[in-house]
Amino acid sequence: MELNYTPKQTAFRAEVRAWLAANLPREPLASYDTREGFEQHRAWEAKLFESRWSMVMWPAELGGRGCDLIEWLIFEEEYYGAGAPMRVNQNGQLLLGPTLMEFGTPEQKQRFLPRMAASLDMWAQGWSEPNAGSDMAAITSKATLDGDHYVINGQKTWSTRAIFADWLFGLFRSEPGSSRHHGLSFVMVPLNAPGVSIRPIKALNGKDAFAEVFFDDVRVPVANRIGADGQGWHVAMATAGFERGLLLRSPARFQATARRLVELYKANRDSADRDPSLRDAVLETWMGAEAYALSAYHTVGRLSRGEQIGAESSINKIIWSELDLKMHETAMRILGSRAELLAPGEGDAAGWLDGFLFAQSGPIYAGTNEIQRNIIAERMLGLPK
Amino acid sequence: MDFTFTDDQLTFREAISRFLMTEAAPEMLREIWETDVGRSPDLRNKIAAQGLTALSVPEAEGGLGMDDVAWALMTQELGYYAIPDSLADTAYVATGLLASLTAEHPARRLLPRIAEGNVRLAISHPVNPLVSDAQLAEVLILIDGDDIHVVPRSQVDVLHQPSIDASRRLGQVTWNPTAATCVASGVLGRTLQAQLLDRGALSVAGQLLGLAQRMLDLSVDYVAQRKQFGKPIGSFQAVKHHLADVARAIEQAKPVLYRAAHGLAQGDANASVWVSQARLACCEASWVAARKGIQVHGAMGYTWEVDLQMFMKRAWALDSSWGDRAFHKSRVSDYLFADGARLGPGHTFEE
Numbered sequence A: 001m002e003l004n005y006t007p008k009q010t011a012f013r014a015e016v017r018a019w020l021a022a023n024l025p026r027e028p029l030a031s032y033d034t035r036e037g038f039e040q041h042r043a044w045e046a047k048l049f050e051s052r053w054s055m056v057m058w059p060a061e062l063g064g065r066g067c068d069l070i071e072w073l074i075f076e077e078e079y080y081g082a083g084a085p086m087r088v089n090q091n092g093q094l095l096l097g098p099t100l101m102e103f104g105t106p107e108q109k110q111r112f113l114p115r116m117a118a119s120l121d122m123w124a125q126g127w128s129e130p131n132a133g134s135d136m137a138a139i140t141s142k143a144t145l146d147g148d149h150y151v152i153n154g155q156k157t158w159s160t161r162a163i164f165a166d167w168l169f170g171l172f173r174s175e176p177g178s179s180r181h182h183g184l185s186f187v188m189v190p191l192n193a194p195g196v197s198i199r200p201i202k203a204l205n206g207k208d209a210f211a212e213v214f215f216d217d218v219r220v221p222v223a224n225r226i227g228a229d230g231q232g233w234h235v236a237m238a239t240a241g242f243e244r245g246l247l248l249r250s251p252a253r254f255q256a257t258a259r260r261l262v263e264l265y266k267a268n269r270d271s272a273d274r275d276p277s278l279r280d281a282v283l284e285t286w287m288g289a290e291a292y293a294l295s296a297y298h299t300v301g302r303l304s305r306g307e308q309i310g311a312e313s314s315i316n317k318i319i320w321s322e323l324d325l326k327m328h329e330t331a332m333r334i335l336g337s338r339a340e341l342l343a344p345g346e347g348d349a350a351g352w353l354d355g356f357l358f359a360q361s362g363p364i365y366a367g368t369n370e371i372q373r374n375i376i377a378e379r380m381l382g383l384p385k
Numbered sequence B: 001m002d003f004t005f006t007d008d009q010l011t012f013r014e015a016i017s018r019f020l021m022t023e024a025a026p027e028m029l030r031e032i033w034e035t036d037v038g039r040s041p042d043l044r045n046k047i048a049a050q051g052l053t054a055l056s057v058p059e060a061e062g063g064l065g066m067d068d069v070a071w072a073l074m075t076q077e078l079g080y081y082a083i084p085d086s087l088a089d090t091a092y093v094a095t096g097l098l099a100s101l102t103a104e105h106p107a108r109r110l111l112p113r114i115a116e117g118n119v120r121l122a123i124s125h126p127v128n129p130l131v132s133d134a135q136l137a138e139v140l141i142l143i144d145g146d147d148i149h150v151v152p153r154s155q156v157d158v159l160h161q162p163s164i165d166a167s168r169r170l171g172q173v174t175w176n177p178t179a180a181t182c183v184a185s186g187v188l189g190r191t192l193q194a195q196l197l198d199r200g201a202l203s204v205a206g207q208l209l210g211l212a213q214r215m216l217d218l219s220v221d222y223v224a225q226r227k228q229f230g231k232p233i234g235s236f237q238a239v240k241h242h243l244a245d246v247a248r249a250i251e252q253a254k255p256v257l258y259r260a261a262h263g264l265a266q267g268d269a270n271a272s273v274w275v276s277q278a279r280l281a282c283c284e285a286s287w288v289a290a291r292k293g294i295q296v297h298g299a300m301g302y303t304w305e306v307d308l309q310m311f312m313k314r315a316w317a318l319d320s321s322w323g324d325r326a327f328h329k330s331r332v333s334d335y336l337f338a339d340g341a342r343l344g345p346g347h348t349f350e351e
Helices: A007-024 A033-052 A068-083 A090-103 A106-117 A234-246 A251-267 A274-302 A313-337 A346-359 A368-381 B007-023 B024-033 B041-049 B068-080 B085-100 B106-116 B186-225 B238-267 B271-296 B300-301 B306-316 B325-336
Strands: A123-127 A144-147 A150-162 A166-171 A186-191 A196-201 A210-221 B121-123 B139-144 B148-151 B156-159 B169-177 B181-184
Touching: A007 A068, A068 A251, A068 A274, A090 A106, A090 A123, A090 A166, A090 A186, A090 A234, A123 A210, A144 A166, A150 A166, A150 A186, A150 A196, A150 A234, A186 A210, A186 A234, A210 B068, A251 A274, A251 A313, A274 A313, A274 B238, A274 B271, A274 B325, A313 A346, A313 A368, A313 B238, A368 B238, B007 B041, B007 B068, B024 B306, B068 B085, B068 B148, B068 B186, B068 B238, B085 B106, B085 B121, B085 B186, B139 B169, B148 B186, B186 B238, B186 B271, B186 B306, B238 B271, B271 B300, B271 B306, B271 B325
Parallel strands: A123 A166, B121 B139
Antiparallel strands: A123 A150, A144 A150, A150 A210, A166 A186, A196 A210, B139 B148, B148 B181, B156 B169
16 A cells, blocks of 8 residues: 655646646636537547547557546546536447447447547547436337338437537437337437437426437448347447446546535534535535545456456545535525525525536436446346346 | 555455454344443454454564554444444454554553453543443553553453344453552653544544444345335335435545544554544444434334444444543534635645
8 A cells, every 4th residue: 555646746746736826717618518518628638639648548549648546536636626627428429438348349449549539529428318317128110121221210318418419429229129228229320311300398497408300211331330239238238337427527627626624614604504504514425525535446446456456446436426415405405585686696606506407417327326226236236226 | 646445454354344244243242231241252252353452452462463444344344244342442442453563562462462362451441431341451551641551451440331233242440559660651651642532533533333244234235125015115215215215325434444443553643633533434424324214123123132232332332432522523613713724626635
């Protein structure tokens, strides 16, 4: 056990910090759930990519820096510590990207990964359907083979920012008459293809944060399939693992929120201390964020020793989503009567409100926390189905 | 940056675990609970033969010279098997104190005896009103203001105070300090007392985490076997989710414990805060494990008959040992709300 950074790691941290200090947007970007904000975030991603900061762990030929996981954690700490913008292309970069690396052909990797790193292609995800949510194996959208194309019909839903995105990846039933997790294929669909129509769904924040996507005889080349025909479930499960796991929700984000919460509490101490549970909640959530960060470093160490991380990623998902919710609930309670106001005010009240609304979705998306608890109980503890 | 254990550390832990699995079965714990003395000299000798009492003793004095990080693993095993003995008090907490005395200090003569496993020490500290194993110890480490004394058992009076955890042997100690027994005073005395407290708190944290894991394992076994409505109750989501929450609390606490142990071993400036964080996380994990454990055991959980009770009682009893939660929370709070505290991403480890 050696809990110090090497000189190389410290130098890397300094490099990230210096670049961010020189390049962070002067004004906060608009919400990426709006067209304007989405394009602002895309431009920021392009800037990150130009200096090879968008995907630091990817190899140099794909626009990255070949960083290891510790360097990635350091990057994330500096990134979120500096208050840099949210990452708008995570569905692509952090979910599809690793999937392509593992299951994609050399041609697919070359075609999609560099454009993804540069956010020239923005990706939406097409898993859930109106009747296939937590029960994802109930998917009915079809990809029917026709020569060297699939013909896609059906409907996907809850596709985050799909109305602004360029591509969608998802699971489609390619084997007629198959059921459950058999006979599904993992296919990438350009959202400008004839037959695709997208209807935005307004989220709690009133913005077009996600969408329904309809497919009406959409023709997609078979070359857009990842993995073998009928093996989509296997490919998708790997992606779900990435999502629940560390990559999508690095601890730094939550540590940054925990620090903001401490500052909010200190700035409002007189009114907050009328309720002693608020101070305790600030303390407990700060410890929770630190514990999550420590757990990330421990996990990274174990991975580098060749250990596998399995159902533990379900524990991570519960930890960060409940932590995020608790921090924002505490902030709302500290803000009191200012919490409901939409106009930007003192103490970033509107920012906390926005985060509070988004935090409501944490225990639901990427597999509800009830599903995660089932996974922990069945796969980690070995309880019967 | 490498937040993992060495193969040696993990192998040693595994060996101790396998040993305790056969030597400290729950039936045996129950037998020891029923005895007046509450201790098994035979078990203690066997544990010493495994090298556990020698773990922290410096190599020059016949020990293995391992540090707090090794104890973060070993205390979990002591907790997991609810070893009815204050072994870590002697082999870890007291040994740490004696090993920090000057090379020629006469009290260091205890170290080879500790390594061999034939002396028991009991430790008092202002945060603990009662002294664990005071009655049985040959030597007591006692505090008088800033002074630390190493006192033979014959020079103190002990009044036994029964605990709900029948494997605890608590005593109220009365004694008269004399210059002859004083080993440290003034600034040194205060520093060593603070170290005693941190090691004691870390030792309890590890034991609580081990207890939590045992209660989870017992509960998993029970719900997989117990049938209602024609199925194992462990197939019901309400039951699954209780136990998933226990697993989550345990996994969340582990790295916090390990960082605290590493901080103590390195003498990090904030090690006390990290120890307190570890204590709070491990206290929480063990109480959640007890609460959910008794719930999924149903009425059986409320009986003397199931083994769960022994582990629950130990967890409840240890919760306030070496600093109650209020003490530890206030230490974290003082750090967190201090002006100029370095918080947020990138400040997790000492710079």
